[in-house]
Amino acid sequence: MKTSQILKKAKNYFKELTIVTAGVLIALFISNYKENSKARDYHKSSLKTIQKEVQNNYSNLKIIIEKQTKLVDTINKYSDDKITIGDIILAKGDGLKASLLSNSGLEFYKKNQINSIDFEMMSKLINIESIIKLIDAKMEKLMDYLYPNLFVNSEESKKLVVMHMKNLLQSEIQLRREYEKFLEEYEKNINDTE
Structure with a gap:
């Protein structure tokens, strides 16, 4: 009798x-599911933010490339004339335009998405970031040359400005292509996940 009571x-x-135990496991499962759902939503919203930033940068960059190309043409047109580089840029060429490229989405993504990083996307974004830094360096080099030569009217100085600008344009065009590839792939990824 004692054994049957014990049993x-x-x-x-x-x-x-x-x-x-089943209750705890179910609660953990539900909690984990909610956490994963929040993480997916956060990841999607981060990617949308990056996509918007890239789209804005792309739109701005297209305009800048067009204006800088026109300025190069203008400088070439007036390279034989006795007009200063500053007058060509300001009066004839409507000024020198620089692209203001934002990369805060990438920084935020790198710092906060460590568990859900798409390494292929991260690689593309880091490549974009390195091209942006290269563009900044080339623009700085152009400006370092321009400031002391704004009042110079020699053909050689104008050709050097054109060389600096073509070098800058080359990187900007490369960045534009990277933006186009990123946006195209982003659209594919969004369509695949929906």
Whole structure:
């Protein structure tokens, strides 16, 4: 009789333990599911933010490339004339335009998305970031040359400005292509996930 009571108590104990364990496991499953869902939503919204930033940069860059190309043509047109580089750029060429490229989405993504990083996308974004830094360096080099030569009217100085600008344009065109590839792939990825 004692053994049957002990077995009955043990059986009840294991029943309750099983119910409690199942309840805890279900609660953990639900909690994990909610956490993963929030992480997916956060990841998608981060990618949309990056996509908008890239789209804005792309639109601005297209305009800048067009204006800088016109300025190169203008400088070439007036390279034989006795007009200063500054007058060509300001009066004839409507000024020198620089692209203001934002890369804050990438920085945020790198710092906050360590668990859900798409390494292929990260690689593309880092490549874009390196081209942006190269463009900044080339623009700085152009400006370092321009400031002391704004009042110079020699053909050689104008050709050097054109060389600096073509060098800058080359990187900007490369960045434009990278933006186009990124946006095209982003659209494919969004369509695949929906």
